[in-house]
Amino acid sequence: MNATADVAVVGAGPIGLAVAWRCAQRGLRVTVYDPAPGSGASAVAAGMLAPVAEAYFGEVALTGLLVESAARWPRFAAELSTATGMSLGYRTEGTLVVALTGDDLAEAERLWTYQQRLGLPITPLRPAALREREPLLAPRARGGAYAPGDHQVDPRRLVAALRAALDRCGVPVVARHVDELSTIEAGTVVVAAGCGAGPLTGLPIRPVKGQVLRLRTPGGGAPGFRHVIRGYADGRHVYLVPRADGEVVVGATVEERGDRAVTAGAVLELLRAAADLIPEIAEYELVEARAALRPGTPDNAPALGRLPGRPGVVVATGHYRHGIVLTPVTAELIADLVATGAPDPALAPFAPERFGAREAVAQWS
Amino acid sequence: MNATADVAVVGAGPIGLAVAWRCAQRGLRVTVYDPAPGSGASAVAAGMLAPVAEAYFGEVALTGLLVESAARWPRFAAELSTATGMSLGYRTEGTLVVALTGDDLAEAERLWTYQQRLGLPITPLRPAALREREPLLAPRARGGAYAPGDHQVDPRRLVAALRAALDRCGVPVVARHVDELSTIEAGTVVVAAGCGAGPLTGLPIRPVKGQVLRLRTPGGGAPGFRHVIRGYADGRHVYLVPRADGEVVVGATVEERGDRAVTAGAVLELLRAAADLIPEIAEYELVEARAALRPGTPDNAPALGRLPGRPGVVVATGHYRHGIVLTPVTAELIADLVATGAPDPALAPFAPERFGAREAVAQWS
Numbered sequence: 001m002n003a004t005a006d007v008a009v010v011g012a013g014p015i016g017l018a019v020a021w022r023c024a025q026r027g028l029r030v031t032v033y034d035p036a037p038g039s040g041a042s043a044v045a046a047g048m049l050a051p052v053a054e055a056y057f058g059e060v061a062l063t064g065l066l067v068e069s070a071a072r073w074p075r076f077a078a079e080l081s082t083a084t085g086m087s088l089g090y091r092t093e094g095t096l097v098v099a100l101t102g103d104d105l106a107e108a109e110r111l112w113t114y115q116q117r118l119g120l121p122i123t124p125l126r127p128a129a130l131r132e133r134e135p136l137l138a139p140r141a142r143g144g145a146y147a148p149g150d151h152q153v154d155p156r157r158l159v160a161a162l163r164a165a166l167d168r169c170g171v172p173v174v175a176r177h178v179d180e181l182s183t184i185e186a187g188t189v190v191v192a193a194g195c196g197a198g199p200l201t202g203l204p205i206r207p208v209k210g211q212v213l214r215l216r217t218p219g220g221g222a223p224g225f226r227h228v229i230r231g232y233a234d235g236r237h238v239y240l241v242p243r244a245d246g247e248v249v250v251g252a253t254v255e256e257r258g259d260r261a262v263t264a265g266a267v268l269e270l271l272r273a274a275a276d277l278i279p280e281i282a283e284y285e286l287v288e289a290r291a292a293l294r295p296g297t298p299d300n301a302p303a304l305g306r307l308p309g310r311p312g313v314v315v316a317t318g319h320y321r322h323g324i325v326l327t328p329v330t331a332e333l334i335a336d337l338v339a340t341g342a343p344d345p346a347l348a349p350f351a352p353e354r355f356g357a358r359e360a361v362a363q364w365s
Numbered sequence: 366m367n368a369t370a371d372v373a374v375v376g377a378g379p380i381g382l383a384v385a386w387r388c389a390q391r392g393l394r395v396t397v398y399d400p401a402p403g404s405g406a407s408a409v410a411a412g413m414l415a416p417v418a419e420a421y422f423g424e425v426a427l428t429g430l431l432v433e434s435a436a437r438w439p440r441f442a443a444e445l446s447t448a449t450g451m452s453l454g455y456r457t458e459g460t461l462v463v464a465l466t467g468d469d470l471a472e473a474e475r476l477w478t479y480q481q482r483l484g485l486p487i488t489p490l491r492p493a494a495l496r497e498r499e500p501l502l503a504p505r506a507r508g509g510a511y512a513p514g515d516h517q518v519d520p521r522r523l524v525a526a527l528r529a530a531l532d533r534c535g536v537p538v539v540a541r542h543v544d545e546l547s548t549i550e551a552g553t554v555v556v557a558a559g560c561g562a563g564p565l566t567g568l569p570i571r572p573v574k575g576q577v578l579r580l581r582t583p584g585g586g587a588p589g590f591r592h593v594i595r596g597y598a599d600g601r602h603v604y605l606v607p608r609a610d611g612e613v614v615v616g617a618t619v620e621e622r623g624d625r626a627v628t629a630g631a632v633l634e635l636l637r638a639a640a641d642l643i644p645e646i647a648e649y650e651l652v653e654a655r656a657a658l659r660p661g662t663p664d665n666a667p668a669l670g671r672l673p674g675r676p677g678v679v680v681a682t683g684h685y686r687h688g689i690v691l692t693p694v695t696a697e698l699i700a701d702l703v704a705t706g707a708p709d710p711a712l713a714p715f716a717p718e719r720f721g722a723r724e725a726v727a728q729w730s
Contacts, residue, residue, distance in 0.1 A: 215629050264580050265647025268636040271629055282630025286654060 005031040007338055008186035010178045010200065012037035014155065015316050015323060016192030017162035017173075018331035019338075021080075023190075024169040026339045031186065032166065035177040038159035040194045041323060044212045044292035046241045046249040047158070049073055049325045050150040052120040053095055053230050056111070061349035062301040063118065066322060068346070069329035070149065076328035077153065084164040089154030089243055095228040097122070098130060098137060098144040098277055104232035105142045112145045122147045134225045136278050152228050152241055155324050181313060188338050190314045191307070194295040195258075197317035201310075203303055204355050205318050207258040207293035211266040212251035213274075214288035215281055220246045224280055231277040238273035240281070248284060250274045253291075254321075260291040296320045297355070304330060304350040305343055314338060315352050370396040372703055373551035375543045375565065377402035379520065380681050380688060381557030382527035382538075383696035386445075388555075389534040391704045396551065397531065400542040403524035405559045406688060409577045409657035411606045411614040412523070414438055414690045415515040417485040418460055418595050421476070426714035427666040428483065431687060433711070434694035435514065441693035442518065449529040454519030454608055460593040462487075463495060463502060463509040463642055469597035470507045477510045487512045499590045501643050517593050517606055520689050546678060553703050555679045556672070559660045560623075562682035566675075568668055569720050570683050572623040572658035576631040577616035578639075579653035580646055585611045589645055596642040603638035605646070613649060615639045618656075619686075625656040661685045662720070669695060669715040670708055679703060680717050 007023045009016045012034030020030045048054075051066035077090040097112060099105035112122050123146045130144045131137050166173060181189055181200055191197050198205035217223050223242035231238045241249040253266045267289055275282050297303060297318035307313040316334045319326050333344050343351075374385045377399030385395045413419075416431035442455040462477065464470035477487050488511045495509045496502050531538060546554055546565055556562050563570035582588050588607035595604045606614040618631045632654055640647050662668060662683035672678040681699045684691050698709050708716075 213629075218626070261583070261650045262652075263647065264578075264636055264649050264651045265640065267632065267651050268640055268647065271633040272637065275630065275633055282628065282633065284629050285626045286629045286632050287627075289651060289654075 005029045005186045007188050007190060008033065008184045009190045009192055010181070010184070011191065011193035011196065012173050013040050013042045013192065013194055013323065014158055014162060014327045015319060015330055016190070017159065017166060018327045019190055019192055019316055019334050020171050021162055021165050021169065022331040022335035023338055024166070024171050026335055028339060030171045032171060032173040033176050033178050033184070034173060035175050037163065037173055038156070041292045041294050042155045042159055044210065044290050045155040045324055046212065046239060046251050047089070047153045047155040047324050048095070048150065048228055048239065048241060049152060050095060050147070051325065052115055052122050052147040053097060053150050054322065055115045055118060055120055057114060059300060065301070065329060065346070065350070066325055067120070069326045070151070072328040072332070073151065073153070073325070080161050080165060083168065084161045086157065086161040086164060088157045088161055090151065091244070092151045093226045094146060094148040095150035095230055096130065096133060096144055096146055097230050098141050099232045100138065100141055100276055101234055102142055104234065108145070108232045121149050134227055134229070136224045136280050138277055138279055141277070150228065153324060154243060158324065158327070181310070188312055188314055190316055190334060190338065192316045194317060195293045197295060197315060201307055201313070201315055203315065203318070203352055204298055205295045205303070208296040208320065209255040209257050209259065209291055209293055210252040211262055211270065211289065211291045212249060213267065213270055213286060215248040215250060215284040216287045217246040217284055222246060223248050225278060229277060231273060233273040233276045236269055236273040238270055238277065240274055240278060248281060258293060260293065262289045262291055294320050302326060302330065302350055303352040303355070304334065305337065305347050305352055308353045308356065370394045370551045372553050372555060373398065373549045374555045374557055375546070375549070376556065376558035376561065377538050378405050378407045378557065378559055378688065379523050379527060379692045380684060380695055381555070382524065382531060383692045384555055384557055384681055384699050385536050386527055386530050386534065387696040387700035388703055389531070389536050391700055393704060395536045397536060397538040398541050398543050398549070399538060400540050402528065402538055403521070406657045406659050407520045407524055409575065409655050410520040410689055411577065411604060411616050412518045412520040412689045413460070413515065413593055413604065413606060414517060415460060415512070416690065417480055417487050417512040418462060418515050419687065420480045420483060420485055422479060424665060430666070430694060430711070430715070431690055432485070434691045435516070437693035437697070438516065438518070438690070445526050445530060448533065449526045451522065451526040451529060453522045453526055455516065456609070457516045458591045459511060459513040460515035460595055461495065461499060461509055461511055462595050463506050464597045465503065465506055465641055466599055467507055469599065473510070473597045486514050499592055499594070501589045501645050503642055503644055506642070515593065518689060519608060523689065523692070546675070553677055553679055555681055555699060555703065557681045559682060560658045562660060562680060566672055566678070566680055568680065568683065568717055569663055570660045570668070573661040573685065574620040574622050574624065574656055574658055575617040576627055576635065576654065576656045577614060578632065578635055578651060580613040580615060580649040581652045582611040582649055587611060588613050590643060594642060596638060598638040598641045601634055601638040603635055603642065605639055605643060613646060623658060625658065627654045627656055659685050667691060667695065667715055668717040668720070669699065670702065670712050670717055673718045673721065
């Protein structure tokens with residue numbers, strides 16, 4: 001299309017689209033390549049913006065990036081909504097962690113105690129306080145916690161809005177599958193191809209399958225609960241994300257396999273855990289069951305920055321379960337890098353070359 | 366289409382199509398009307414031909430008709446396959462009744478003892494004998510029974526073959542919705558419109574919703590079990606019907622409502638009961654979840670014969686959960702009636718006027 005763009009972005013998921021948008025806003029000429037925009041992990045993702053509830057042991061650098069990106073979300077959402085006139089379904093009621101049994105409570109408590117020690121905003125709640133916030137919760141819930149800063153957005157609306165924003169900037173999204181970076185003419189190539197980034201870059205990106213259900217309230221009204229619910233239900237983990245339009249997203253499995261089949265066992269376990277937490281959902285319609293592949297990395301953190309040994313290639317991938325929350329910070333730091341040539345120090349822990357170093361360590365053991 | 370057909374059949378489910386086929390074979394000129402052939406209950410039905418396992422207390426006349434129709438199935442299937450060159454997926458491995466708990470066994474035993482007293486072929490099996498027949502059954506199954514004459518057919522293949530057979534006979538299927546019988550020109554009008562027969566005839570036909578799942582083996586090969594499984598699983602009833610092409614049908618709910626929504630609770634209960642009986646199905650793909658409306662009557666038996674007060678109108682509807690097994694006998698007795706004008710005595714217990722008599726009884730109480 002463009003003889004030579006300043007920037008070519010490979011991949012039109014939220015990350016690629018947002019990188020393109022931020023680059024275009026800096027005056028760069030951008031082209032995006034994707035045979036099926038928005039058809040990857042984001043089409044299935046629930047859209048939890050959960051820097052606190054997703055702060056896991058041993059992932060301090062990643063937690064810092066999640067917190068930073070979540071802090072950028074309100075402005076990012078407002079700017080994108082204003083630019084396009086479209087709603088992203090951004091909601092700020094916050095997240096309730098809910099533990100069904102004594103064992104579940106012990107597991108959940110161990111994690112939120114760690115999150116509190118990091119100074120993150122999460123407050124334990126007794127069962128009565130939980131039910132006061134969400135009367136539909138199963139009466140047997142033994143306890144939980146409230147993370148007021150863990151918000152949500154609708155990833156399908158996010159993709160639609162980003163595409164509209166690119167349209168307004170005159171950035172083309174070319175329906176072309178890129179299987180070799182050398183076939184792309186551009187000053188800088190940004191690889192934001194999710195699981196497809198592995199073969200393109202040689203980085204250790206692997207598919208991690210997630211199965212997700214979409215329910216709908218019988219009458220089409222808003223669900224009877226407003227918070228994102230992150231449940232521990234008899235040893236099973238499940239989340240329920242209520243949308244204003246009547247949708248409830250229930251997810252997700254985490255499976256080390258690369259197919260997209262929806263299995264009876266996964267649907268059974270997701271529905272069982274969800275109905276154990278909020279029995280009313282048994283009456284909701286099951287309107288979709290779908291699987292997608294998250295781009296996982298060896299340390300669960302994304303690969304952000306220049307690709308070693310490949311001048312002119314920048315990667316923004318490996319976002320695993322955090323692609324939606326990490327969209328603003330990824331787009332802004334990568335656009336900075338492309339525009340100025342200088343990487344923000346915040347990118348250092350996520351540099352792609354760390355996987356090379358990790359292989360060297362592995363050789364010693 | 367035809368200026369005046371001898372017979373107009375309203376409804377192109379298995380009953381209407383088979384009636385039309387049998388009428389055409391007797392030299393009658395036939396036209397079938399349906400805006401969406403094969404889109405009603407048969408599109409969702411599992412296709413169990415179960416005169417024995419479906420012989421319930423207090424339904425002796427219906428049981429007799431089920432037995433008679435099941436006896437006609439082998440010849441009907443062979444004739445239809447020969448006429449069309451199409452397979453119906455007719456399988457004769459028989460049915461296993463399986464009870465998971467002691468309570469389930471007590472409930473199942475009470476019914477098969479009744480069925481044995483009627484002289485029907487069903488044989489109790491100890492757990493070891495059950496598992497010898499189907500090694501994939503859950504080890505905890507407490508007992509069961511074998512009904513060798515309860516076979517299966519694939520209802521979607523049945524509809525496709527009947528349509529092909531009508532094509533070969535030159536019987537048109539007109540895509541028209543009939544909302545008034547008086548708008549149809551024909552010597553005899555046969556109403557085989559399932560739940561749609563209520564408004565057309567004034568008979569007390571009500572919708573009884575059934576939700577059904579279709580699974581598929583991961584590799585596409587045949588499922589690991591060959592019998593139809595009718596399970597009692599912790600108080601829940603479920604069946605699993607294995608097809609040679611890798612499909613497994615899991616059903617069905619029985620709900621007194623007229624919508625076709627698929628609900629989370631029904632899918633959960635069906636999958637839970639099915640996986641409790643045959644744990645391996647957890648690995649199978651869930652490829653379809655769908656609801657349909659069975660045409661129910663006050664006594665669960667069909668309405669077969671002349672419509673009182675409406676000369677020239679014959680009804681063949683209200684088959685409830687038995688439409689597939691009752692297809693041969695319904696088609697043959699109704700075609701006889703239309704061709705000869707004389708009802709077979711076997712039709713007497715199913716005459717539509719019995720619902721009028723029932724209303725009179727109700728007035729006395």
